[in-house]
Amino acid sequence: MLEELLSNPLFHHISAAQLNKDFNGLTYRVKAYAKGEILASQGDVCNRLVILIKGSVRGEMIDYSGRLIKIEDITAPRAIAPLFLFGAANRYPVEVTANEPTEAIVIPKESILSLFRRNETFLENYMNLSANYAHTLADKLFFLSFKTIRQKLASYLLRLSAQGDRFLMDRSQQELADYFGISRPSLARELGHMQHDGLILVDRKQMTILNKEALKILIK
Template identity: 30%
Template structure:
């Protein structure tokens, strides 16, 4: 077990390698590797442990009634999944978990989480912090779902990234296809709307960067009535 790598994750943040080793001693952990596009968990599968991403990336996907898949979010090394579901009265995955590339996951069972929380206040704090962040993310997703037009969704995304990156030049971590899936539209529809916004002087874009040209008008878009 690479305890140095674990100490850099959100779950074991602020803990020394020796403390992590002692904390994990006797726990029934399972480390598994997955190839690109391999399904880690199906929607509806029972969740009995949380997954900690050691290497690679994971997509959380949802299928529409027509069978088309949409990427809800992408998780990076150090992120976890299943942390809320595992303690739910209905502990079944609400979405599909898929390896975005060759990925290594450390699975930590529910019983081990309970025991480690009793033994280590720092671990409990980190776990609750992850849960709190997940709730904030869900609230953000709920806000996105109330936005009516594609332009509103784009403007909301740009404003959120502006706050995170503290720059009018937004560097995209998603491809145009992934961004279209996030907005639940086809890629050509997204491209057309971005071009319209550029022609109106709201934005400019090139490659994986979008420049906010008129911040005030972009903010106004969120409150337009349609």
């Protein structure tokens, strides 16, 4: 079962033989979750690393009004909240629920610390993944700082247009709506409005910026 971990970025450049050697004597377990089962509740102490080996989960945050906001989907072979395993406030920032029948390898924090000591490559992979995750969170906070959907879209599209005014979107409409924390119909409606106003041209996943200066003015 440990070989399932080799496809995870945390274990890149680590052989199956080395993996089995590193895990020798360490505590870990394989756990199955039914669709709709909660893997972690928002605010729970994050004292283990959960690495998906099958299926997918969603992270949702409960705001102060009690509304459930979808943050992201996480699919195998990704790890869940690796950034929050350490630090004084090591609690899950979201509620994690299985989208479908899911399996994961659950590794206690103490075993992760042992892996750090045993394998420098794993430690470097973990640090790189955490840094990338922190960058993604910073990006998300940046987009959330804009008040309107049009502003969020303008900023996002300007980033993608760095190499040219015609490009393919890197996310589906549903993925982009989840990323912005809005509904897909609201996103699609605003894309239609922006196209009607002559700012962009949408052809499925292909996007063409028609008025870049107007988009820049939106986010000033």
